[in-house]
Amino acid sequence: MCDEMRHFKLTLAYDGTDFHGWQVQPGAETVQGRMREAIRLITGAEILPQGSGRTDAGVHALGQVASFSAATNIPVANLRAALNSRLPASIRIHAVEEVGPEFHARHSAHEKTYQYRLYRGEVTPPFFARYVTRHPWPLDEDAMRRAAGYVVGRHDFTSFAANDPDRAARLADADDPADNVREIYESRFDREGEELVYTVRGAGFLHHMVRNLVGTFLLAGKGRIAPEGVQEIMAARDRARAGATAPASGLWLISVRY
Amino acid sequence: MCDEMRHFKLTLAYDGTDFHGWQVQPGAETVQGRMREAIRLITGAEILPQGSGRTDAGVHALGQVASFSAATNIPVANLRAALNSRLPASIRIHAVEEVGPEFHARHSAHEKTYQYRLYRGEVTPPFFARYVTRHPWPLDEDAMRRAAGYVVGRHDFTSFAANDPDRAARLADADDPADNVREIYESRFDREGEELVYTVRGAGFLHHMVRNLVGTFLLAGKGRIAPEGVQEIMAARDRARAGATAPASGLWLISVRY
Numbered sequence: 001m002c003d004e005m006r007h008f009k010l011t012l013a014y015d016g017t018d019f020h021g022w023q024v025q026p027g028a029e030t031v032q033g034r035m036r037e038a039i040r041l042i043t044g045a046e047i048l049p050q051g052s053g054r055t056d057a058g059v060h061a062l063g064q065v066a067s068f069s070a071a072t073n074i075p076v077a078n079l080r081a082a083l084n085s086r087l088p089a090s091i092r093i094h095a096v097e098e099v100g101p102e103f104h105a106r107h108s109a110h111e112k113t114y115q116y117r118l119y120r121g122e123v124t125p126p127f128f129a130r131y132v133t134r135h136p137w138p139l140d141e142d143a144m145r146r147a148a149g150y151v152v153g154r155h156d157f158t159s160f161a162a163n164d165p166d167r168a169a170r171l172a173d174a175d176d177p178a179d180n181v182r183e184i185y186e187s188r189f190d191r192e193g194e195e196l197v198y199t200v201r202g203a204g205f206l207h208h209m210v211r212n213l214v215g216t217f218l219l220a221g222k223g224r225i226a227p228e229g230v231q232e233i234m235a236a237r238d239r240a241r242a243g244a245t246a247p248a249s250g251l252w253l254i255s256v257r258y
Numbered sequence: 259m260c261d262e263m264r265h266f267k268l269t270l271a272y273d274g275t276d277f278h279g280w281q282v283q284p285g286a287e288t289v290q291g292r293m294r295e296a297i298r299l300i301t302g303a304e305i306l307p308q309g310s311g312r313t314d315a316g317v318h319a320l321g322q323v324a325s326f327s328a329a330t331n332i333p334v335a336n337l338r339a340a341l342n343s344r345l346p347a348s349i350r351i352h353a354v355e356e357v358g359p360e361f362h363a364r365h366s367a368h369e370k371t372y373q374y375r376l377y378r379g380e381v382t383p384p385f386f387a388r389y390v391t392r393h394p395w396p397l398d399e400d401a402m403r404r405a406a407g408y409v410v411g412r413h414d415f416t417s418f419a420a421n422d423p424d425r426a427a428r429l430a431d432a433d434d435p436a437d438n439v440r441e442i443y444e445s446r447f448d449r450e451g452e453e454l455v456y457t458v459r460g461a462g463f464l465h466h467m468v469r470n471l472v473g474t475f476l477l478a479g480k481g482r483i484a485p486e487g488v489q490e491i492m493a494a495r496d497r498a499r500a501g502a503t504a505p506a507s508g509l510w511l512i513s514v515r516y
Contacts, residue, residue, distance in 0.1 A: 127389060
């Protein structure tokens with residue numbers, strides 16, 4: 001007798017330092033590749049779990065979401081421990097839920113929250129080094145706060161989008177908007193001790209968008225643009241006008257809402 | 259003209275995960291080896307900095323102390339940033355002080371504090387995995403607290419000492435007590451959220467002593483010995499009577515007093 005096909009939603013955290021990002025690649029250590037292997041060992045299913053989105057090499061996740069379907073009779077309550085036993089300590093599944101067949105980690109996502117952590121102290125403790133970007137040099141943090149406010153709302157973010165080699169493929173995907181307009185609900189900087197933390201929440205993000213926004217807010221922090229200059233940069237729809245891509249280590253995918 | 263010989267005390271932190279311990283070894287990545295290289299690049303001195311003690315592979319330090327002498331005219335205020343610029347992010351010098359020629363990181367140490375961190379939650383966050391030892395299984399934490407109390411005072415810790423291949427060399431060293439008697443000032447367990455943290459403070463420690471104590475307190479936590487059984491184990495002066503050596507990842511050298 002065949003087991004019935006069941007559908008699972010996983011919430012997972014990972015330290016991205018030692019991975020070549022989420023997406024499976026031949027010969028490279030990736031989060032998706034490790035997840036596929038754990039699912040195969042536990043359920044026997046030869047499937048590639050779908051993530052809410054890719055994270056790049058070195059980017060961390062506190063609440064990435066993935067989905068997969070498998071014909072297995074393992075009780076959902078046992079699946080978390082079973083999968084974690086087959087994953088490296090740098091990837092941990094925090095929750096497993098059984099969902100309907102219509103659930104898809106990427107297509108069903110409504111909202112994502114990212115954070116970017118800048119360490120402002122003179123000496124970065126070794127235990128934080130993997131999880132922040134060091135920036136002990138002077139910054140006008142108030143100018144950065146004001147600059148961040150200008151991206152809230154519905155805007156064309158072409159100036160902050162990576163030149164994406166997979167863009168043609170993405171445009172062919174009906175679920176992915178065919179343009180660079182995105183809606184941002186929240187965009188702000190907060191101090192947490194020695195860390196200056198950027199939080200951004202929106203319906204969706206372009207490739208490298210958060211890191212390019214942070215690189216642009218850093219220009220405001222250094223006084224190289226006025227905070228309201230972010231509006232002009234956005235209007236120009238020109239990647240060359242915005243700041244550099246901030247390093248991966250400070251970026252965290254915090255949560256995905258469905 | 260020759261610069262005058264000057265003497266320095268360094269306070270440093272490191273993530274021990276990717277090092278083969280403190281002590282320099284040919285062909286292995288060690289903290290002392292990395293420190294020697296940074297000192298050579300900055301001061302030109304070909305010297306081996308002395309640590310307050312060795313830490314084993316995988317053991318972390320929040321406040322290790324090292325000393326070295328060099329004929330250099332670099333202002334002490336610049337030395338921290340200069341050395342840190344030549345060290346990997348997993349080693350950070352937090353303070354540099356100029357001291358008298360009589361100061362020696364090991365011989366002058368009066369007291370050391372270690373902590374051992376047990377993660378008690380079901381799922382260890384990937385960002386803690388390098389810095390704790392996972393122990394989600396049942397433990398009688400109150401029994402562990404009571405067991406820990408029995409080692410306070412002046413005792414022969416032979417039952418908790420590693421079979422040390424360097425012991426003959428250590429015994430030949432006049433500064434190292436020729437027996438296994440040590441004085442412990444404080445030994446206690448505290449809860450910090452999901453972590454059960456053992457803190458031990460004493461005049462000196464034998465090789466593997468903290469990890470062997472924790473392994474023995476775990477026996478009390480599992481009900482395999484009574485808390486007061488620690489006294490018998492100590493009196494037996496027999497390593498085979500005590501618990502297993504707890505893994506390195508949970509151990510931290512917190513501070514050294516002079």
